[in-house]
Amino acid sequence: MAKRSSNNLDTAVLRESRSPDVKFMKSPEAAGDQGMELPDQASGYAHRTSYSVASSENTVSIPNLQFKQFEQEQSELEDDSESEAPFSLPVDSENKAKKIKFFSAAKPHMRAFHLSWFSFFACFMSSFAAAPLLPVIRDNIDLTKQDIGNAGTASVAGSVLSRLIMGALCDIVGPRYACAFLVMLTAPAVFSMASVSTAAGFLVSRFCIGFSLATFVTCQYWMSSMFSAEIVGTVNGCTAGWANLGGGAALFIMPLIYHLFQHPLACDSFVAWRLAMFVPGMVQVASGLMVLYLGQDLPDGNFRELKEKGKQVKDSWSKVIFYAITNSKTWVFALAYGYSFGIELTIDNIISQYFYDRFSLPLHTSGVVASVFGLMNIISRPFGGFLSDWSAQRLGMRGRLWTLWISQTIGGLFCFLLGRLDQLGPVIVVMVFFSIFAEAAAGATFGIIPFISRRSLGVISGTIGAGGTFGAILTQLIFFTSPAYSTETGISLMGIMIVCCTVPIMGIYFPQWGGMLWPPSKSRNATEEKYYLSEWSKEEQEKGMHLASLKFAENTRGERGRRITPSTTNACAVTYA
Amino acid sequence: MDLAILRVVPFIMLVHMSSIMAEGATLFSELSNSLTVSVTGADNTSPNGTKAGADELLVTWALNSAAQVDDSSYKTVELKLCFGAPSQVDRAWRKTNDILSKDKTCGFKIASPQPYNRAGNTTKWLVGKEIPFAHYFVRAYVLDSAGEKVAYGQSSNAQRTSNLFTIEPISGRHASIDIAAAVFSAFSVISLFGFFFYEKMSKRTSKA
Numbered sequence: 001m002a003k004r005s006s007n008n009l010d011t012a013v014l015r016e017s018r019s020p021d022v023k024f025m026k027s028p029e030a031a032g033d034q035g036m037e038l039p040d041q042a043s044g045y046a047h048r049t050s051y052s053v054a055s056s057e058n059t060v061s062i063p064n065l066q067f068k069q070f071e072q073e074q075s076e077l078e079d080d081s082e083s084e085a086p087f088s089l090p091v092d093s094e095n096k097a098k099k100i101k102f103f104s105a106a107k108p109h110m111r112a113f114h115l116s117w118f119s120f121f122a123c124f125m126s127s128f129a130a131a132p133l134l135p136v137i138r139d140n141i142d143l144t145k146q147d148i149g150n151a152g153t154a155s156v157a158g159s160v161l162s163r164l165i166m167g168a169l170c171d172i173v174g175p176r177y178a179c180a181f182l183v184m185l186t187a188p189a190v191f192s193m194a195s196v197s198t199a200a201g202f203l204v205s206r207f208c209i210g211f212s213l214a215t216f217v218t219c220q221y222w223m224s225s226m227f228s229a230e231i232v233g234t235v236n237g238c239t240a241g242w243a244n245l246g247g248g249a250a251l252f253i254m255p256l257i258y259h260l261f262q263h264p265l266a267c268d269s270f271v272a273w274r275l276a277m278f279v280p281g282m283v284q285v286a287s288g289l290m291v292l293y294l295g296q297d298l299p300d301g302n303f304r305e306l307k308e309k310g311k312q313v314k315d316s317w318s319k320v321i322f323y324a325i326t327n328s329k330t331w332v333f334a335l336a337y338g339y340s341f342g343i344e345l346t347i348d349n350i351i352s353q354y355f356y357d358r359f360s361l362p363l364h365t366s367g368v369v370a371s372v373f374g375l376m377n378i379i380s381r382p383f384g385g386f387l388s389d390w391s392a393q394r395l396g397m398r399g400r401l402w403t404l405w406i407s408q409t410i411g412g413l414f415c416f417l418l419g420r421l422d423q424l425g426p427v428i429v430v431m432v433f434f435s436i437f438a439e440a441a442a443g444a445t446f447g448i449i450p451f452i453s454r455r456s457l458g459v460i461s462g463t464i465g466a467g468g469t470f471g472a473i474l475t476q477l478i479f480f481t482s483p484a485y486s487t488e489t490g491i492s493l494m495g496i497m498i499v500c501c502t503v504p505i506m507g508i509y510f511p512q513w514g515g516m517l518w519p520p521s522k523s524r525n526a527t528e529e530k531y532y533l534s535e536w537s538k539e540e541q542e543k544g545m546h547l548a549s550l551k552f553a554e555n556t557r558g559e560r561g562r563r564i565t566p567s568t569t570n571a572c573a574v575t576y577a
Numbered sequence: 578m579d580l581a582i583l584r585v586v587p588f589i590m591l592v593h594m595s596s597i598m599a600e601g602a603t604l605f606s607e608l609s610n611s612l613t614v615s616v617t618g619a620d621n622t623s624p625n626g627t628k629a630g631a632d633e634l635l636v637t638w639a640l641n642s643a644a645q646v647d648d649s650s651y652k653t654v655e656l657k658l659c660f661g662a663p664s665q666v667d668r669a670w671r672k673t674n675d676i677l678s679k680d681k682t683c684g685f686k687i688a689s690p691q692p693y694n695r696a697g698n699t700t701k702w703l704v705g706k707e708i709p710f711a712h713y714f715v716r717a718y719v720l721d722s723a724g725e726k727v728a729y730g731q732s733s734n735a736q737r738t739s740n741l742f743t744i745e746p747i748s749g750r751h752a753s754i755d756i757a758a759a760v761f762s763a764f765s766v767i768s769l770f771g772f773f774f775y776e777k778m779s780k781r782t783s784k785a
Binding site for chain 2: 135138139140142144145146177180181184185187188191192194195197268269270271273274275278281282285288289292293353356357483486487
């Protein structure tokens with residue numbers, strides 16, 4: 001069968017995101033292994049590095065276990081063979097793919113995957129396209145530091161609102177149209193940038209372009225419709241990480257395009273940058289057209305069917321939002337994400353100018369050097385998720401919290417150092433380390449988010465995502481708009497603020513898993529079930545609305561780390577047998 | 578290979594640092610103000626409102642006879658277009674720094690360096706299209722045979738506030754660019770709605 005061709009590592013590796021039943025059944029075999037135990041990722045927001053280098057066998061110690069899983073998987077596949085027939089990937093009962101094949105563009109799953117991350121990438125590129133050209137733009141339009149700072153803030157501000165709206169839009173018209181609407185309707189803003197002549201026009205243009213960053217939501221939504229829960233976390237991590245590359249790519253590519261117009265095509269500098277802005281605009285339009293033409297909302301192609309099947313538990317929106325807002329973890333992580341992902345957006349906006357002004361690098365060189373920060377995303381964000389999962393195997397949720405706190409704090413310290421140094425070589429080295437830790441922290445955050453709540457997961461993820469861009473707004477307003485202090489001072493102060501805003505993570509406490517500083521509660525009531533069922537009232541439980549949360553709670557037992565006793569796992573295996 | 582890099586990188590950094598220190602040792606305040614510089618527009622009009630890309634500036638420099646200086650080391654003169662104080666406000670990338678290598682006041686070269694002579698010279702210069710809008714003055718640096726700055730003269734006062742003139746820049750906008758932007762934007766919006774309604778229509782007809 002064609003499906004057996006998934007013998008190659010790149011698909012097998014991603015099966016690490018195991019559904020808990022399979023993991024528990026195999027754990028007696030795995031117990032004797034010296035290699036890493038695969039973590040239990042119920043809703044699978046885990047991130048893995050190994051897929052990107054999966055072709056090389058020696059990268060990680062996972063391969064031993066993979067093949068055991070793969071053997072089991074084959075028996076699963078034999079059972080599900082009928083449901084796989086029309087698709088090139090194995091699917092579950094909803095036709096959502098259970099595996100991922102990176103180098104395929106097969107309908108509908110992989111095609112959706114590539115369309116989705118590429119359109120998000122194009123939007124990131126457009127949002128940060130003006131940043132590396134600022135040395136030219138600020139002369140052309142006569143901008144002051146406040147104008148530039150405000151425009152940079154505006155470039156990420158629009159997305160806070162649009163990310164909140166996008167969720168609803170996806171529900172109404174489907175992720176494909178939502179993505180296409182967003183991309184095609186913000187493309188005029190990119191083209192209008194070529195015609196700006198005042199600071200106000202520049203700000204409005206960047207603000208409107210920034211709306212397009214809400215493709216984060218359509219990306220996640222589309223991937224959740226196409227890929228099953230076990231793998232959706234990895235898929236979302238990939239798409240988010242690769243799309244964030246767009247920020248780095250913009251810093252790298254835009255000066256090259258500018259120079260292309262300036263020299264071989266002999267345009268004046270004030271004309272060349274305007275023409276250069278057409279390129280991200282056209283890429284955006286092209287990606288929108290591809291999404292419309294080649295994409296489809298669901299594996300079976302029909303969005304209306306999903307609504308008719310009533311897949312989603314008919315829950316009351318007000319309750320969902322209530323439980324999201326009253327959960328203090330939402331706000332702690334929104335703040336923390338604002339100071340990992342938000343910092344990344346801020347740096348994308350200011351770093352190219354920083355290299356141009358402070359170190360007197362030519363425009364394209366400062367763009368290249370600055371782009372390294374964003375380009376590190378290709379490995380650092382997935383690595384953060386991987387590190388989170390790896391620490392969870394040993395220490396459970398406590399390990400995840402420590403990983404997040406450590407990487408984000410070290411990132412903050414490197415940020416502080418970045419502003420203090422004034423030699424180019426050390427600055428680049430420190431920037432690279434800063435990017436690795438900050439982006440890993442962003443990836444690690446999404447390793448924890450799926451466990452905060454089951455009922456309000458969507459709203460919580462959306463709030464934390466919006467918190468990310470809010471952090472970008474805040475840091476740009478505070479540190480990089482006022483002429484009172486220099487950019488390097490702003491960077492150092494930002495580093496201190498990162499460390500401070502990461503401290504609240506120490507206060508996160510799950511009764512059943514513990515927190516950074518406190519072990520889990522010894523009380524009988526401290527179970528995963530109690531935690532997730534606390535979101536449902538007695539009446540709702542009587543109606544049976546809580547069953548999905550109950551199942552989810554059992555799946556999260558892996559977050560206890562190595563404390564899982566064989567008796568517990570066997571009990572669970574019995575449940576799923 | 579790695580060891581070689583470990584040896585080479587510090588060496589490069591040392592060279593880089595020493596080159597910085599070699600230039601950075603010269604401060605602007607150490608230079609002697611020995612030249613007089615004046616600027617006019619073409620035909621001796623005021624240079625205010627000179628159009629970039631179209632108009633010319635006439636820069637006249639000469640040795641200041643009142644300042645008794647020893648000009649035996651003066652070899653070449655470089656003319657520079659510099660930002661006046663009002664145009665440096667809130668723009669840290671144009672900041673004046675006493676350390677010459679870090680000074681960003683004078684961003685643009687006027688013509689090519691010319692040989693020094695006591696009587697001075699008048700240079701005609703077509704203002705380039707890359708010059709932004711700002712209040713400017715002209716400064717002339719005198720270099721010695723080693724290319725190090727030894728003296729200067731400028732058309733403004735020491736605080737860079739007097740005798741400034743503005744240059745009108747090109748906007749960079751062209752009708753063709755605006756039209757192209759409008760066309761592409763329209764294409765984007767129209768193709769989106771066109772596709773949307775086309776799909777709606779075809780669903781309706783297939784349902785019917």
